[in-house]
Amino acid sequence: MHSAQPRNGGDLVVESLTSLGATTVFGLPGQHALGTFDALRRSALEYVGLRVENNAGFAADAFARVTGSVAPLLVSTGPGALMTLAALQESAAASAPVLGISSQVPAAGLGGGRKGYLHELVDQQASFRDVVKSVHTVRSASQIPSAIAQAWQAALEAPCGPVWVEIPQDVLLAETSVPPVRSLGAQPEVPAPRPELVDEAVRLLDAAERPVVLAGGGVVRAQAQTELLELARKLDAPVATTFGGKGGFPWEHPLSLQSWLEDRHTTDLLEQADVLLVVGSGLGELSSNYHTFAPRGRVIQVEADLGKLESNHPALGVHADARLALGALAAGVAPGRERQGAQRAAALLARVRERIEGQDLATEQEVLASVRRALPDDAASFWDMTILAYWAWSAFDPREGGMHSAQGAGGLGYAFPAALGAAAADRSAPVLAVSGDGGAMYSIAELATARQYDLPVTWLIVDDGGYGILREYMTDVFGTATATELARPDFPALAESFGVPAVRTSPEELAADLAAALAAPGPSVVVLPALLRMFAPTHLGGPDA
Known part of the structure; x- marks a missing residue:
């Protein structure tokens, strides 16, 4: 007769998340965090592992946006934790309730910076304090459930946003006598008008x-x-x-x-x-x-x-x-x-309409209209910082599916990993991601994630040979552009090397090719070689004045 496997701090983490209502977690393992990741296999939580921590943060951000619930993000110490900061900045700007849980060096090394542990930082908390709503450091197993519940509630209270919990490696690994977590709750206060x-x-x-x-x-x-x-x-x-x-x-x-x-x-x-x-x-x-x-x-x-x-x-x-x-x-x-x-x-x-029609932008309007025709009304879309997204902010009808973008903090690389997070929340409907070729290179590794989990995400990559919006800004202000032109791969061939079907399209064929990709099961890539232009703005200041 085999005795039950001893429980440790990692089990308390996953039990706490489950008790609070989590169903899916995102992340990437690391040496100090292995106690948490080993506990995942003993839980009912679905794990979606991405290839870069920042992309895992974007996936959690999108999951939180489309579900309205807290999205747990599990990463390791030092480099793994720090790689999430750009994604957490977007979650803070967009009020997305992401709960980041990282490991830490063993408790004896906290705050010292002199023990010489792998991944050690003098003050890991300091890197997060200006980005997230609150940071919670756990020093013993008995603190784990309450710390996670406090962070969960903080993530949901107005203004919603990301929070951070860090737990030392030895606390995650040590056997614990704390009973299994069954009754955690977190009820955020909803402010009513006076x-x-x-x-x-x-x-x-x-x-x-x-x-x-x-x-x-x-x-x-x-x-x-x-x-x-x-x-x-x-x-x-x-x-x-x-x-x-x-x-x-x-x-x-x-x-x-x-x-x-x-x-x-x-x-x-x-x-x-x-x-x-x-x-x-x-x-x-x-x-x-x-x-x-x-x-x-x-x-x-x-x-x-x-x-x-x-x-x-x-x-x-x-x-x-x-x-x-x-x-x-x-x-x-x-x-x-x-x-x-x-x-x-x-x-x-x-x-x-009269102003836009006077600017010779028929191709740009038709490309955006083609995306709208191809996308089912109830399908969500996620947009990177690219010229077509700038058009979409002003001119795209999101319908029931909703439109999400990185315009809160404005970082590159959001669209594809975010779309993967949304697809993990609901695999019954296709999800669209839209990137430029520059932003796409931030997320290429996640083609492996899309294939591994068979997520129904279609990735539209508008290939204009560089950072198109920056090219326009620099040309308008300085007369020429610098550092905006990019070598890039054969995107369809690269996608197919990951086992993801891909097609190269044209503005005339975009609606049909995109609709077919969205209707097919699993992930897909559609590449549109096109040099799109922005409409001329009519504000008095700002970067594109």
Whole structure:
């Protein structure tokens, strides 16, 4: 008769995650973290292992975005941990609840930096404090469940975002007498709007002649689309969405201003509102047309992140969850007043179309339209920092599937590993990733991940021979571009060497080739050789002025 295998600190980690509701974890093993990874095989957690820690972070980020739940990210000490920082910066900017759990050197070496352990840092925590919401260091096995529960709750509390837990190697490996974890809970507080602030906001909105709504990512994260639509209808107010808020309001609705935030016509309309309701946005650089936006009327700002209230513009600040606040406002405003919302929205979009049509950009518009035709309405898409994504921020209808990009922090290499994370959350629908050839090189190794786990991700690589958007910026500012031209592989041949089917397409064949790839099971690659151009912006400042 065999006795039960002794449990250790690694078992407490996976038991804690399971008790809190985790189903899938992402990561990459390392010497100090082997106790955690060995415990995974004794758990019901699904593990998705990527080839680079930063890509594992992007995958966790996307899993958190599409599920609304915490995504665990397991890595090792020192280099493994540090490789996640760019991904964690994106999660922080996009309010994605990622729970990073790394190993540490043995407890005797914590804070010393003189023991000479492999991967040792003098202060590993210091590398993360400016990126994540909180850092939790465990020094004994009995601390593991509570530390992970505290971090889990912190990741979900407004503002959502990444957190970090580090556990010494010897604590992960040592046998423990702590009973199996069964009853952990973490209930984040959801901020409700104060009644007096709701009353004042209702008074301002009811009195408004030209109300406008700007919906940010907080609307999407709070799943407040129904409440926003009801409020817009009652106010007869046009609604614009930020790039992070795409999907917060129906794209083709008569009141929709869509997302043309880098267009001065949109900026003017927002400025001319006598009452502008900003929901779930801090009015940062991109959402304010590179800080050229200067409101002339009253601003009401609803924001779950207390630090963003009035951080860029004076406003009636309402610290609240977007769904709760919009529901209260919709219940309070008087319905039925005609404010010509649909007419104002249609006039704005006509001016935008006229400006774009005067710039000889038919190929770019057709390529984006081809992507939209090929992508099923309920399929999610993930976009890297590439010219086609810059178009998509303004001009792409995400429909039910949602559009996600790295525009929070703006790092390269996001799209493909993020799409893998989303596919791991739901393998029943295809997922699209869009990269340029420069950004694609950050993620090539993850073709092996896609094949190993047979994830239904189609990767569209727009090959323009370099860092296309940087080429445009430098040419516009300096007259010539430097360090933007790249040697690159034969992408279809490279993909096929990983066992991933691939096709080279053209703008004319893109819709058909992309639709076929998305309809096929498992991963695929579509390569589009094309030199796309950006539309000319109409803001007064910023990098592409």
